Amino acid sequence: xxxxxxxxxxxxxxxxxxxxxxxxxxxxxxxxxxxxxxxxxxxxxxxxxxxxxxxxxxxxxxxxxxxxxxxxxxxxxxxxxxxxxxxxxxxxxxxxxxxxxxxxxxxxxxxxx
Amino acid sequence: xxxxxxxxxxxxxxxxxxxxxxxxxxxxxxxxxxxxxxxxxxxxxxxxxxxxxxxxxxxxxxxxxxxxxxxxxxxxxxxxxxxxxxxxxxxxxxxxxxxxxxxxxxxxxxxxx
Numbered sequence: 001x002x003x004x005x006x007x008x009x010x011x012x013x014x015x016x017x018x019x020x021x022x023x024x025x026x027x028x029x030x031x032x033x034x035x036x037x038x039x040x041x042x043x044x045x046x047x048x049x050x051x052x053x054x055x056x057x058x059x060x061x062x063x064x065x066x067x068x069x070x071x072x073x074x075x076x077x078x079x080x081x082x083x084x085x086x087x088x089x090x091x092x093x094x095x096x097x098x099x100x101x102x103x104x105x106x107x108x109x110x111x112x113x
Numbered sequence: 114x115x116x117x118x119x120x121x122x123x124x125x126x127x128x129x130x131x132x133x134x135x136x137x138x139x140x141x142x143x144x145x146x147x148x149x150x151x152x153x154x155x156x157x158x159x160x161x162x163x164x165x166x167x168x169x170x171x172x173x174x175x176x177x178x179x180x181x182x183x184x185x186x187x188x189x190x191x192x193x194x195x196x197x198x199x200x201x202x203x204x205x206x207x208x209x210x211x212x213x214x215x216x217x218x219x220x221x222x223x224x225x226x
Binding site for chain 2: 040041050100106109
């Protein structure tokens, strides 16, 4: 099946720890995105990458880092600098045409204990 | 900046009745508009998009949306609601950041039997 996978589904983090969320796609899409979802706030863009070895900050990048070493993979690290990391994190990808819609993964729910 | 607004936090409708979920947009240039649906603890599923052309766009699961340039609106509609349509609906517009999307805050649709 083609699609986007995210792991883990649930993640618990202690204060002061860094954690990495995985996102993999087999859609051969060039562009990938990370969004954060909080209740009543919609989705907000954290980082995006349009090509391997290149990525850009989104609207709320502080406290997060990413890498894009392979076309298929776009992991997100939530660092200890992120003051309020408890949220639902969604990864998405997008094909070449600007007219294409984004495809979303199933999400990772991160909870800070 | 490209933005959308969803003025209703929740919409309630009886099964079999028509439903409308409202969205207005604010953009510079031509708007690329999208509707997504989200079931609890899941990723977003694409419903439909407006890029150009006919103002009435037909999408998945019997949904459609009407693009109205003079009212800067892109309301989601369905002639006959199903209980299984109960979910969270997001309107989105393509942002200036690559092909990322700016989302509305979401509208919770509840269809009662």
